[in-house]
Amino acid sequence: MPTTPARSLRGLVRVVVGVTTALTRSDWRAADRLRTFAGEDGRGVILAVNHISNVDPLLVGSFLVRNGIWPRFLAKASLFGVPVLGPLLRAAGQIPVLRTSATAGDALEHAMTVLERGDSVVIYPEGTITDDPELWPMKGKTGAARLALRSGATVIPIGQWGAQQILYGKRSGCPRILPPKRISMLVGDPVRLDDLRSTPVTTENARIATRRIMSAITELVEELRPEQR
Template sequence: MRVRKLQQPRGWAFTVGAMILKPLFFLTTRPDWVDGTKIPATGGCIVVINHLSYVDPLTAAHFCYDHGRLPRYLAKSGLFRNKVLGFFLRGAGQIPVERATAGAVGAYDAAVAAVNAGECVVVYPEGTLTRDPDLWPMKGKSGAARIALATGAPVVPVGQWGAQQLLAPYSTKPHLFPRKTIHVLVGDPVDLADLAAKPLDAAVIAQATDRIMDAVTELVARLRDEDPPAERFDPRRAGVAEIGNPTQQPRTRDAG
């Protein structure tokens, strides 16, 4: 496992977070970081990673930090409404997202600005915890592709596995012991060069999104040593709510 030293100033929020979380992760997890140096050491980039657990932003932050980057997240706006947590998130430069509303455009603009300013922006391209019954990456949202095509920055795919054992999807009760291994595998940047040269329409964005999800899924398959489903799970077709806890919401019929 190779790591890199952080070269940019941490700021107070990351300093406090590292002081609290690093010892906690040392006690409760074993990091299995593979090819983390494929994340650029400097410059704007978009890290795309599958989403398994509420703890994912913390384990991904640990991973990025160990490889010399401070992650900037697109985080759901509800987290910012808590005064203490919101103060911390803003101090760490995180970006609030009003999911499924017109306000999401502001988050997109902020993410593009952050990438263009040389930041490492972490995006969960599924938009929420996977709804796939076996926790495979599901159908992606277009946000990561839009940011990538707007900035021309490298899109670095990341597969992760093991966080769900530390904190199961939608659970608030962690299983801290015995220590859980958090597997993270980084792939080569997703090639979107041919799409960047085309007019930015729905078909191009869909192609870019599929390439991103294909790359992430392939990495997860390698970590699990299993074949992924032939077709990615689509919450809309399955009649599953796209945001919120799907186990606490009624199913809806497929609108076609």
Template sequence: MDENTDQRDAKPGRIGMTYWLIATVVRAANRVFARREWQGGHHLPVAGGYITVINHNSYVDAFAYGHFQYDSGKPPHFFVKASLFKVPVLGAALRATGQIPVERRSTRAADSLRAAYEAVRSGECVAIYPEGTLTRDPELWPGPPKTGAARLALMTRAPVIPVAQWGAHELVPPYARGGRRVRLRPRPTLVVHAGPPVDLSDLYDAGLTVPVLREASSRIMDAVVTLLEDIRGEKRPSGYGT
């Protein structure tokens, strides 16, 4: 296990009791079922709100990244499908931990971006999967980014921290890859690496036009993929992202 020593142990009084209880269970499960390799925690800002952008290759990778992020002392607030807020118990937990409901393809879709904006401006961490969904790539490289993370970043001008994760797909493969649904042995290593903030400063006053959002999205995803290349020890496929 390789964990950053600079990360601060979260306390219930700062986080909220519900979040603390859920995180305690998740952290214990991660320790039982997997090894951990955390790096780059020093890139997470100590003060002020910020945005993290993460690749998505398993239904359970949020627990790996969430563990890493929670240990920094500032828990993540994810975008979550609005329908899940209607599920008994789960919905109550999502609301209690400040997760952000998303209603895609509806007139209320902008509400989630507004809520995320307010969260960042109030000093919270908002975590975003730039792809918007699990990767469809057979080799698990991230798919094309959507523009939501870029839009939020340019609106708030908050730091954007790229994060790459690997290993959760060994526990639960995306779309039951290879016919496996859950694999507990051998114990996988959950790898989470954070990098330095993505520089978008030259785009702040350029307006939220389609070309600007695409450029910002490209920079954000490139930073994530660069970290993922380091984790995997291999380069992205030829022609990737073109």
């Protein structure tokens, strides 16, 4: 069965989600697809999202919690060493990724376990905030695809837009909270990957799967943005 946050965190989560909701204007589309596909076979799903801001994990997390999903993000291991934040990430069951380490694969093994027990894993396939100056999704890395092909988990793409109004791209500093910004989330249909599943996972299949995942995300972002790419 899917797990929920530790009891000691539930109050904090409610406060954070409440504040986030109060300070933004939610434009959520096709969120019912989360309830339709998440855990439909007793296994968790992979939620693949575009990455546009240092604040968007908070917004994506709030969106998912308010739609009945407790997300497990694959997050940079360095964040787990930050005072206060690190212990909170661990308590919330988030998954550290050591990107340049020989043990980087441990994060995928951990994610496999999370999926098997029915929880959902959130992955930014790009691996970092996009480098595109207009914040369009860039080329994805194969981690999300490999996890999907190995685990058999469904991949649900999510396009988001609006977080850049609070904090643009890779910039850090004081977020622009007021006036409340419109935060758009659009959930897509599962990415078709069954024809690529093999044991072991091949490099070519992982690349094809990655292109499909990023294409699905980009199409959702195009629908959300007022201008076309």
